[in-house]
Amino acid sequence: MSSHKIDLYYAPSSPPCRAVLLAAKSADVDLNLIQVKSSETQQELLRINPQNTIPTIVDKDFVLWESRAIMTYLISKYAKDKSLYPLQLEKRAIIDRMLYFDVTNFYQTYLECYYPAYFNNVSFKPYHARRVNDVFTLLDTFLKDSTFVAGNDLTVADLSIVTTVSTYEVSGVNLLRFPNVVKWYDIVRINASGYEEADGNNVLIYRQIIGDIMKKRKGDHREDKTVEEHKTF
């Protein structure tokens, strides 16, 4: 365990914050959790992070944001289990490739397909469902011949991608169409330290938030198809 507490500015429902919570569990890091809610914490965050995004950590006098950068930092610095982000360059490169896949493609697709429906009053179109299907098909292919996303060991890339999958799941993606993903998802949730506390419980808060938004939306815009009506794509 870290000998001191690391501040984490966060929201429990936020997908990138849940990813950092999960990495902190694996690294056995003791976090001082600061929910960014009050104007005081909002101003505090803006003072240390001009990009004003969560998650943001403060480790003594070192400030860092961007969830995947935080995850690899915490694991490199504090995790006893070096196989989560090994030093061997080829292994690390594959893990990095999967982290970048998550940031630029897998999670980005979620942001582009679901967030407009939830937060900008835009309807979820068959085109979005096809994009989601495509990224899941790709992930399923990556998992065809290996237990985890970057080989046969659990790594930081699994911790990142599992929180994206749980986020898609609460948005109604039918995971059963992707058998390799289902198998991997079960294994990661069992093997990742503190999974339930870091992601399993917190993704339910996210489910509640989007559930409330969609309930209201249904009342407002019956002519639009909702995300749920496309859930089996």
Ligand SMILES: N[C@@H](CCC(=O)N[C@@H](CS)C(=O)NCC(=O)O)C(=O)O
């Ligand atoms: N790529 C960033 C995304 C961070 C991000 O956008 N976080 C959201 C919460 S899920 C946020 O801080 N939103 C407030 C804002 O952008 O002003 C990461 O992975 O850390």
